[in-house]
Amino acid sequence: MKRLILTLSFLMLISPANAGPGHDHGESAFAGSVGPVPYFELSDQQMSNLGIESAKVEFLPITQTVDMLAFTELLPEKRTRISPRFGGKILDIAVKVGQEVKTGQRLVTLEPVSVGNSNVVLSAPMDGFILNLYAGVGEIVEAGGDILEIGDATQMLVRGVAYETPDIASIAVDQKVEVHLDVNPDRHIEGKIQRINRVIDPESRTFSVYALVDTPSSDIQSGLQGTMEIFTGNDKPVLAVSKRSVLGELGSYFVYVIKGQEVEKRDVTLGAKTGHHIEIKSGLFPNERVVTNGNYQLQYISVGSIQDHDDNGHEETPHDEQKEHSHDDGHDHHDGQNHEGDSHAGHDHENEAHDHESHDDHSSHDH
Structure with missing residues (x-):
């Protein structure tokens, strides 16, 4: 009997009904949820940590x-190959691949195959740099054979x-x-x-x-x-945002609209683009502000993580919340349990005393 009473007391102690006023057991929108959410609020500290920046949605001239x-x-006309008009042996190559050269600079020295002819120097026909070498020192090059190539960039x-x-x-x-x-x-x-x-x-x-x-x-x-x-198009004013504000792929695009500390994920339809801006055909209105920096990180903010982060960036676990509530509700559950146990103990002693009295009465009756 004593063990049964203690068990019932413990179950009553851990029941949600005894959690105290103000406790959240999952009914709230932020109760331990996971995954990205379409609407949330950020604290000043969170906005600073994420480096949140925004820009106004406005009409801009956009060219398709x-x-x-x-x-x-x-360019084909900006590259040329160096070839001799006669056969000869390469005695020297004065340049290397990647080297810049000027018009008239010496490139190759050749010894003609024909006996009695003096050595011939081949020079650069234009400014540029050496693209390729096709032959090496000591090789015999036929007339019209390629030795090297020059390019102009x-x-x-x-x-x-x-x-x-x-x-x-x-x-x-x-x-x-x-x-x-x-x-x-x-x-x-x-x-x-x-x-x-x-x-x-x-x-x-x-x-x-x-x-x-x-x-x-x-x-x-x-x-x-x-x-x-x-x-390809003509300039015309259209509703546009910075390209950096748009996320998504495969025809499914979205932005984060921000007003004060309130952030909303908004689907958008895109139109013409330039190097820095993109037309918004639907989903936004003039003068709204969209997140241009920190928006990539916002994709991974879950409802639970927003709830758990306090203004100092400290993440509070559900266990910590329970501990905090147990101090705030003004109840000392451990002391209550001890007192309850004492009351049961007293009750058992009274029953025991009653049993002794009954035993004495029976004993006197027998005698």
């Missing part, structure tokens, strides 16, 4: 562009590769382009469409567009990869 993968190439071709889409019809010669190479994506290289190869590759289903860009410093190599934007 076509984006494509791009590769740098030397003060102008470059950028070959854009695009898939078979309706965008093909909007591309034309002399349209402005902007190139961003992977080796330096913040650099904007401007140029114009020189020619279009409209023959579709039967295997890749792509076509090529060639743009001419000026690179007077000769600091762009052949074979670099990047992206090319071709400006």
Whole structure:
């Protein structure tokens, strides 16, 4: 009997009804949920930790562009091979691959095969740099044989590769382009469409567009990869945001709209693009503000993590919450349990005393 009473007392102690007023057992929107949420609030400390920055949604002149993968190439007319007009033995090569050369600079010394002819020096026909060496010292080169190649990188071709889409019809010669190479994506290289190869590759289903860009410093190599934007439309004011504010892929895009400390995830429909901005066809209104920095991290904020982070950035576990509530409700559960146990103990002693009295009564009756 004593053991049964103690067990019932313990079950009453841990019952949710005894948790005290103000305790949250999962009914709240922030009760231990996981995964991203569409609406939440951030504290000042959280906004500072995430580096939250925002920009206004506004009407901007946007020019329709076509984006494509791009590769740098030397112009065919800006490269040449050095070949002798006669057969001869290479006595000396005065340059190395990658070396810059000037017009008239000595490149190769040849000893003609014909007896009695003096050695011949081959010089650079233009400014540029050495692209390739095709022969070495001591080799015999036939007339017209290639020894080396020079390239001029003060102008470059950028070959854009695009898939078979309706965008093909909007591309034309002399349209402005902007190139961003992977080796330096913040650099904007401007140029114009020189020619279009409209023959579709039967295997890749792509076509090529060639743009001419000026690179007077000769600091762009052949074979670099990047992206090319071709400006195909006319400027017109449209509702636009910074490209940095837009997240998502495969036709499903969204932004984070922020007002004060309230943040809302909002689906958007995109339109025309430029190098830095993108048109919003639906989902936003003028003068709203969207998150431009820290928005990537916002994707991974769950309801539970927002609830658990206090203003000091300390994450409080559910166990800590329970401990805090147990102190706040003004009840000392451990003391209550001890007192309850004492009351039961007293009750048992009284029963025991009653049993002794009954036993004495029976004993006297027998006698």
